[in-house]
Amino acid sequence: MDDAGTDLAESTNDASLERTQRRSDEIEREIVQDASRFRVLTGDRPTGNLHLGHYFGSLLNRVRLQQAGVETFVLVADYQVITDRDGVGPVRDRVLSLIADYLAVGIDAERSTIFTHSAVPALNQLMLPFLSVVTDAELRRNPTVKSELDATGDRPMSGLMLTYPVHQAADILFCKANLVPVGKDQLPHLEQARVIARRFDERYGRAGDGSQPVFPRPEALLSDAASVLGTDGQKMSKSRGNSIELGMDADTTAKLLKRAVTDADRHITYDPVGRPEVSNLVLLAALSTGRRPEDVAEEIGDGGGAALKKAAIEGVNEMLAPVRARRAELTADPGYLLQVLRRGNDRANAVAEATLAEVREAMSMVY
Incomplete structure (x- = not known):
């Protein structure tokens, strides 16, 4: 197993989890001391309405970090809808529903950047150089990709599903997020982003030898949020019809x-x-x-x-x-929701274009 495979495997062993938890606890203390040191990337796929599982599992934590002064980027991952689906469904309505949920629970559009994949070309363009530093075998060992591969049977896996971990790395690294709130089962995705950042800097970097890195090494903020089940006793899920949605009466x-x-x-x-x-x-x-x-x-x-x-x-x-x-x-005011999204997309584009300019310079592709 190569270095990436080793890193991904070790990210979930007991010793590594203990180290990650200790570091996460340290980060919580550092946030209290100086929240301005951190930038967070988090988000959701617009595949359905948000529910109590999201509320207790992630939304309240996002509001807490925002209130603490941590700069937060909230991604509405519309491109990720098609990683494992044949169509986008009522994606526009679901995107607006997500934004309404975010604002209703207390995410402040003036303090947090709410944006969509499809509106930030420079973010998605980062996938090209990132794909050059990973292998097919590494991607197939990623737990999410592996489970999808096992579940597809005779159905071919899409290229977008295979490169899902790379897209997630681009999500994190385009804004140079140095902190990602995750559960323990999501640590391999974060480790993949760390591997990509390290390899890119070793290959290119501003000094050509990686001594002046372009990207930070994002760290995990492990969630200790309570996990609530659905009304059938199984995991609360949009697709199972067992959830209490935030918008329900x-x-x-x-x-x-x-x-x-x-x-x-x-x-x-x-x-x-x-x-x-x-x-x-x-x-x-x-x-x-x-x-x-x-x-x-x-x-x-x-x-x-x-x-x-x-x-x-x-x-x-x-x-x-x-x-x-x-x-x-x-x-009741979709025009306002679209205005919030456009402002967030403008902010995200400015950040993404600045990062892509650094990447081009590091790769000697400024002409």
Whole structure:
């Protein structure tokens, strides 16, 4: 296995995870001391409406980093929709829906740059030199690509799916992000970006020997956000139809949570391993009210599933009420959402073009 394969494999072993967690903890302390040192890249694919899994898993953290003073780039990854799909679907509506969700939860378009892949040509052009420093074998070993390859059966994999990790590297490096909020399962993608940045600088660099690097080595900010399940007890997902979307009304939310899976034991406990479905509802009630799940479970006691669902419904609906009110205002004015996106695209283009100019200079391709 070559150096990239070794790096990607080692990014998820126990010792490496422990080091990454320690460094992530250090970064959190450094953000408190001087947030201006960091630039974050994060984002979502516009494949459906955002839900509570996104809210607790990433959106609240983005708002927290923004409020702390970290410069944030939020990518609406519209090109990534076609990595594993035959068409784009109602992509325009979904892009506007994402922007409405972002603004409604507290992302400030004046402090964070919201942009789309398709509107930033210089970002996508970085894929060409980046592709020159990776091999086909390395890409096929990437966990996401490998799982897609295993799942395709006899269907050929698209070139865009194969190069998905390289596109992600371009997303991170075009704006010279030095911090990426990720879960542990996403570390191989970040490591691929680090490998690409290192190889590019070793091959080119401003001094020709890599001693004056063009790109930073992005680091991981590991998320400790709670993971909430869908109403069927499986991972909350846009495609499974088991999610509580941010834009749902209170009645729809109540209907879905009333149908959520529980078990036959009336005594409510918080036991994520032994009682995952019950514990998920306890967790939802706790997260939405700012309480400990153990305290919520103790309070419900022998109230059974009905009392538990009632607590979850009331907590979620009360928590999301201001978000939904703001979202309704935003979706009623698509012109404003497009204005936000255009401003963000303009900012992202300026940054991407500056980076591409550096890349061309490093590669002696300025004519």
